[in-house]
Amino acid sequence: MKAINAVRMGGVDVLPLVEGGKGVSVSTGASAGAWAAAGGAGTVSIVNADSYDEAGHPVPQIYHGRTRRERHEELVDYAIRGGIAQVQIAHETAGGKGRVHANILWEMGSAERVIEGVLEGTKGLINGLTCGAGMPYRLAELATRHGVYYYPIVSSARAFNALWKRAYHKSAELLGGVVYEDPWRAGGHNGLSNTENPLNPEDPYPRVAALRKLMRGFGLDTTPIIMAGGVWWLEEWENWIDNPELGPIVFQFGTRPLLTQESPIPQAWKDRLLTLKEGDVYLNRFSPTGFYSSAVNNSFLQDLRGRSERQVAFSPEPVGTHEVAYGVGARKREVFVTADDLARIKTWEAQGFIEALRTPDSTLVFVTPDSAREIVADQVACMGCLSECKFSNWSQHTPTFSNGHRADPRSFCIQKTLQAVAHASGPEAADVMDHNLMFGGTNAWRFATDPFYANGFVPTVKQLIERIMTGR
Numbered sequence: 001m002k003a004i005n006a007v008r009m010g011g012v013d014v015l016p017l018v019e020g021g022k023g024v025s026v027s028t029g030a031s032a033g034a035w036a037a038a039g040g041a042g043t044v045s046i047v048n049a050d051s052y053d054e055a056g057h058p059v060p061q062i063y064h065g066r067t068r069r070e071r072h073e074e075l076v077d078y079a080i081r082g083g084i085a086q087v088q089i090a091h092e093t094a095g096g097k098g099r100v101h102a103n104i105l106w107e108m109g110s111a112e113r114v115i116e117g118v119l120e121g122t123k124g125l126i127n128g129l130t131c132g133a134g135m136p137y138r139l140a141e142l143a144t145r146h147g148v149y150y151y152p153i154v155s156s157a158r159a160f161n162a163l164w165k166r167a168y169h170k171s172a173e174l175l176g177g178v179v180y181e182d183p184w185r186a187g188g189h190n191g192l193s194n195t196e197n198p199l200n201p202e203d204p205y206p207r208v209a210a211l212r213k214l215m216r217g218f219g220l221d222t223t224p225i226i227m228a229g230g231v232w233w234l235e236e237w238e239n240w241i242d243n244p245e246l247g248p249i250v251f252q253f254g255t256r257p258l259l260t261q262e263s264p265i266p267q268a269w270k271d272r273l274l275t276l277k278e279g280d281v282y283l284n285r286f287s288p289t290g291f292y293s294s295a296v297n298n299s300f301l302q303d304l305r306g307r308s309e310r311q312v313a314f315s316p317e318p319v320g321t322h323e324v325a326y327g328v329g330a331r332k333r334e335v336f337v338t339a340d341d342l343a344r345i346k347t348w349e350a351q352g353f354i355e356a357l358r359t360p361d362s363t364l365v366f367v368t369p370d371s372a373r374e375i376v377a378d379q380v381a382c383m384g385c386l387s388e389c390k391f392s393n394w395s396q397h398t399p400t401f402s403n404g405h406r407a408d409p410r411s412f413c414i415q416k417t418l419q420a421v422a423h424a425s426g427p428e429a430a431d432v433m434d435h436n437l438m439f440g441g442t443n444a445w446r447f448a449t450d451p452f453y454a455n456g457f458v459p460t461v462k463q464l465i466e467r468i469m470t471g472r
Helices: 029-037 068-094 111-121 139-146 157-166 168-174 204-217 234-240 267-273 299-309 339-350 369-380 414-423 429-434 444-448 451-456 461-469
Strands: 007-009 012-014 017-019 041-045 099-105 128-132 149-154 178-181 188-190 225-228 249-253 281-284 292-296 311-313 324-328 333-337 355-358 363-367
Touching (some): 017 029, 029 068, 041 068, 068 099, 068 111, 111 139, 157 204, 178 204, 234 249, 299 311, 324 355, 333 339, 363 369, 414 429
Parallel strands (some): 017 041, 041 099, 225 249
Antiparallel strands (some): 281 292
């Protein structure tokens, strides 16, 4: 195994190891601070992070506003308070070592306001700002205003080219690095484009080599590329280290920090990680963001898949083969389906899926009455956690605060489920894990096969980094 040497990143020399940011109370100050203290770059997620009361207990993010706009303002306030609290913890824990970065989803509701609020409240404590899930053109401007390095997340050279030419060339001196997040292997939201096959993963090496070639054309020869997604043992990436074609490479670990003593996720989540098998992480497109995402294939995702499978097209008028009348809702408002689809509907109804919900694509999905009530209640309770949400039809843009489409029952309230899985406790926690969204990288199954975790061993962050530095 080649020696793993420090890399110049964000103006200082650090270990080429970055903790990947995981939103909604998962990448916390304790985890990020420990990673920085061990000599790498720790990452605090400022996507609706936890803040604390005077007794040190997490403040429940409960919404009292009567309208979505009112609840959205509450969400922004929670996010800023939580981000500040977690950055302060990370700074204190790091003890002046490594780097402390903050990560945010660009498509988070009012992301720019949250970034500004957290940076204003933590002056001098954040060394870098990481941002993806969208095209964050204004990231450089925000970072420059506050004097911090910025790290855009991209999944292709083409995406970085667009960001550079439109905005980043104006703030090249603060570009700390470029995160290449593999769209097939990374956990959480991924940047698969419409031209890429989600079932056909591409080798990341030529994609990163193309990114470096582009960056060299912009004079960014020594700006690190941070490889994210699918990284487990560095010995499997040995040909990337000190490779003149790739230039300086840093490795990001998003999944492995989940199973550390400092990781705040519930014990039931940690226990589940140790039981996963290869293929248990499922690349899907159910997210209300519209992006692909990778998550554990549990009952929650299976229910979402079932909704889409119990789906038929309809017409408001008899057209072509759509000539059979069917009544939708309590008032049995008439639509028209094909005879074959009516037979499928009767089968689903016999199984208890008797509620038909309309989608934006002129289709009906069939769910149980309990599921229908939960879907409608979640849509009504929307707090605008995304810039646009296909599940609730929220948009943060005036004057309508709507994306102009019908709310889509094939998706889900991502804020609700991520808060639930991050804060589950007690005897019902395992059930909560099974019935909520559990993001994870495609390599999460390796917890069960890596001898480092034998007999249920859970390392500290320091022990994990020491292990990674051996190549494993």
